[in-house]
Amino acid sequence: MGPPAQERARDSLGSLVLQLHTLGGVASRAELTERLGCGRSAMGYLLGELRSRGLVSIDPAGGRTSSADGGRPSHSVLVADDAPTVVAAQLGVDSVTVARVGLGGKVHARVERSLRTRDTTDALDTLSELITELTAPKVLGVGLAVPSPVRRTDGYAAAALHLGWRGVPLRELLLERLPLPLALGNDANLAAMAEYRHGAGKGATQLLYLMTGHVGLGGAVVSEGRLFLGARGYAMEPGHLTVDPAGAPCPCGSTGCLEVEADHRGLLRAAGRTDHALHDVPEAVEEVFKEAVAGDPRCGAALDQAARHLGNGLASLINLADADRIVLGGTLGRLYSLRSRLVDERVTGRSFLNDGGEIPVLPGALPDSVLLGAAELALQPLLDDPKRVLDGLAR
Amino acid sequence: MGPPAQERARDSLGSLVLQLHTLGGVASRAELTERLGCGRSAMGYLLGELRSRGLVSIDPAGGRTSSADGGRPSHSVLVADDAPTVVAAQLGVDSVTVARVGLGGKVHARVERSLRTRDTTDALDTLSELITELTAPKVLGVGLAVPSPVRRTDGYAAAALHLGWRGVPLRELLLERLPLPLALGNDANLAAMAEYRHGAGKGATQLLYLMTGHVGLGGAVVSEGRLFLGARGYAMEPGHLTVDPAGAPCPCGSTGCLEVEADHRGLLRAAGRTDHALHDVPEAVEEVFKEAVAGDPRCGAALDQAARHLGNGLASLINLADADRIVLGGTLGRLYSLRSRLVDERVTGRSFLNDGGEIPVLPGALPDSVLLGAAELALQPLLDDPKRVLDGLAR
DNA sequence: CCAGTTTGTGCAGTAGCTGTACAAACTTAG
DNA sequence: CTAAGTTTGTACAGCTACTGCACAAACTGG
Structure with missing residues (x-):
């Protein structure tokens, strides 16, 4: 073609x-x-x-x-049936998911375990346990997705705010438990890569990706096939873009950040449901979506507002990234499916250089984009230099 | 090293x-x-x-x-003394500059001519005239810097607003007059590349560059040695980032855009000097700087305000680009030299991931960065594939 | 003048291709 | 069922862009 x-x-x-x-x-x-x-x-x-x-x-x-x-x-x-595989892992706020994935994106096995405590050591123990469980012969390495900016040089998790950590040498801590090549990445970055290679971002030259996970809002740009990481690996953190100067206060010190207006916190606040324990959030959000679809006006208005904020955030980002495709993952994708007009209104024509076609906005196409992205990370050495990796395995 | x-x-x-x-x-x-x-x-x-x-x-x-x-x-x-050279050209608001530049960045000859009218045809005629004048044997091609976003595929100048054009197929029009390989680029992008290769951006892994020319404010990111162009070539246009929602109206429709607050218009407005013909602007700005240094309170306050707006704009950009160096060109560089504290205050710690050193902010180091950048553009084919270019020249 | 050091050079060898010629495996026309 | 036409895999020769080694050259300091 x-x-x-x-x-x-x-x-x-x-x-x-x-x-x-x-x-x-x-x-x-x-x-x-x-x-x-x-x-x-x-x-x-x-x-x-x-x-x-x-x-x-x-x-x-x-x-x-x-x-x-x-x-x-x-x-x-x-x-090949017996081709090398990688182990992909995702560290969430209250759960850990690990899978063994082969070239082509095939998932050979998948385990998920919820975390009872929010203790770092507990999370690391569970992680290394599951990873060891899924490690088979001919595993090239492990890719781990973390809900935090990750320093590209050494896998330092800079601010897993929502996990209550303020900076953890995560790679180092895990390498003490695992005798395998280990690469870490930010969850939104990795999900973007997965959508680019296997999902709704296929074929884009400049993909802008935004997603919400449990809490917070992450983003990434895939530019000509490569993640736009920045000097340290912290690029494209759009969570603290101001979308409403008169908006809600954000832990970062500012007000009306995209993150607090359009992520789960924003949705629940707008819907008037703030009395939730952290691990109940997904269920509460699910409820808001269901009731909005069923016709509840307050929940509907909450979606409206989040969609407008999302649209405004996108409008700012479009002129900076000059994307030719936008993919929305996690809850944002669902929000867009229900309120595409409110988002499009703000995206369309906001790109101040309107030289023809509009920029397509799509919900993510992969159910497990973050986990698949972690696999992409672990597979990268194989894609960079197959000979060296495969010959090194034999030795 | x-x-x-x-x-x-x-x-x-x-x-x-x-x-x-x-x-x-x-x-x-x-x-x-x-x-x-x-x-x-x-x-x-x-x-x-x-x-x-x-x-x-x-x-x-x-x-x-x-x-x-x-x-x-x-x-x-x-x-070599008789090595091939390129012709670099810069199209300004009221003048045209052309130079012959060799590998290494050496300027062999340089001509400047002011434009009396603001007519497109006049500008194109002057340009092709000067380019022809400077064309020597063994010229590889021409690079042209334009104060407009330029579409990467075909050199279409999308919006040279300040030249009164609303979209011109500039490359096509010039190719009718010039029988030479011609590449076009946005002036800020090219200046950034020049600073990266020869100036204050040397050695940066992620360079964020901002500059003001005659009117308007341009920017660019050089990421691992390559310009971050985006899908069409319009990436990193920070001029319409909102830095003051209650600010002055911008021709783009919004209010308080970085461009109208921190470029020459912003400076002159804040200093209370709005009665200038367009081609007198540089002199008027010069005056504001001089009087501010001499102690005039209103001019000083104008610099203060512009510096604060600039700092706020930078703060937003830093988290998106994750730069490890910031270079300010044109008037912005001068502004920074005089008001570095006001800018730094907003940059420092605004990067919400404060993991160590601050990001160095530097004024541009090249007096002719845009023109040199145009030369970089014309030299690019030689850097990409020297053999093909040099052998093709012989034929 | 000699050891020690860094540097340019000639030559053999290799990886990773390209181009050509040819054989293999299909389709359709007759 | 055969023949022509088409697309595809393969063998083989040849080339380019290197790497590695051995050795000579050009300096320094003792």
Whole structure:
């Protein structure tokens, strides 16, 4: 179809693995050749390298989909059954989720456990326990998504405010318990990457992603296939963008931050439901959505207000990021599905450079985007340099 | 010194040319070898390629600076005298500047001409006239800086508002007059690139740049050596960030935009000097600065206010871009030199993730940053693929 | 003058391709 | 059922852009 000018890994072998990955782990050889823009003979060489290392297998009688009108049918390339996998983990406010994920985004196993306490040690113990449980032979590494900005150099979790931590050397603490390669990332960043590679962000050149998790509002930009991380890894934290100077006070010291107006706190406050324990929040939000759909005026108005604030926040961000696609994850995606007009009103034309088409806004397409994003993080070394990773595994 | 993990061109030959360029066109062979991270023997091969194409020359008895304690002294690598050059042009509100620039950033010739009318055709005629005048043999191409967002795909100038144009296919119009490769860019973007490669932004991993020209306020982010352009090329237009909801009305429809509060209009308005023809603005601004330094309270207060607005704008941007350096160009640089405390007050600690050092704010270090940036744009193909460009020239 | 150090160079070897020629596997026309 | 036409995989030669090694060159200090 279109030209494959999306993203380029360091070498061809890497881009090949990436293409196979974004295509879900199965693709016809001809399709891969076209996407890489190389000759058939180079593809033969590259597939030979991958096959000899056990990453892919080839089924000569695979893709008999036959869109072609004549000609020899192309072989199917698929991720090998016994190909290496990674472990993806998500640290939430009151739960931990871990999964084993293969190239192509296939989830081989998935465990979730709720945290009874909000103690750091408890969370770390549960995490390492589940990770160890899911670790199998040929696991390349672990990716962990955290609801906090994460320093790119060393995996320091700068401010997991909602977990009550004020800065934790998370990677270091976990490495004491786990003898595996471990990479950490911010949950919104990783979810954005997952949506970019497998979900609603596919094919965008500049993807702007916003999501709300349990508490707080995170964001990310994927620019030409790569996360826009910033110098330290703290870029694109839109939670404290001011959307209403006369709005509610925010723990950060300012007032009317996007985060306190459009996340779960904002919704519940606008709906007049503030008497919830923290772990009941998802249920309370669920209730507000249900009653709004059922016709409750106060809950409906709460959605209206959150949607307007979200639209205003997006309007500010659009001119800075110049996105060609916007994806909304978590509760924001649901909010948008119900109140798209209120959001669009503020996005449309607010981009002060209106040179043609509008910017499409979409709800996230992946149910487990954060967890999948953690897998993307762990898979990254394989995409960057497949040979080194695969050969290193053998040793 | 530090690891050379700054930026990577597509191939080694490109990075070599880039290194030589950022080092000002002269470097010791040993230094280049270290920065590229390759062996001495590869450097020999690479330099051979460049020398055979006439781009560099080598002086065996060059850098007798001798920091070393013993050992054979390294040869000097320098841009050849007859190496190809580029033509850089800057389209201003009431003037046009054109220069011939060589690798390393050396300006060989420079012409400036003021525009009497504000007619598009007049500007284009003057531009192509001066460019033709400065075009010499072995000119690789032309780079043009425009005070407007420029669409990356085709050089369409989306909104040179201050020139009275509402969208002009500028590249197309100029190509009718000039038979040369022509690349267009936004002036602030290009200035940022110049500061990154040759000025106050050197070595930053995430550079946030803001500047004011004649009218308006532009910005850019250089992220790991590359401009953050966005999907269309309109990213990082911070002019219409709201810094004072109760502020002055902006032509964009909003109020209190950073642009109308901190650019020349804002300064003159705050100083009570609004009766100026457009081309007198620089002189009027000059006056305000002079009188403020001399002690005039109203002019001083005008600087104070602009500095505060600038600081607030920066505070919003810092959390989004996660810059490790901020450079202020044009009048903003001067404003900062005089009112750094008022700006710093708002920048310091406003980055809600205060994990250590503050972010350095610096005034721009290049007197002709926009023009030099236009040269960077024209040189880019040479940095991306030196062989193809140099061989193509011969044909 | 000699050891010690850093640097340029020649040469063999390798990785990662490209291009060409050809055989294989299909479709449709006759 | 065969022949022509089309697209695809593969073998092989060749090239580019390096890396590594051995060695010579150019300095310093003793």
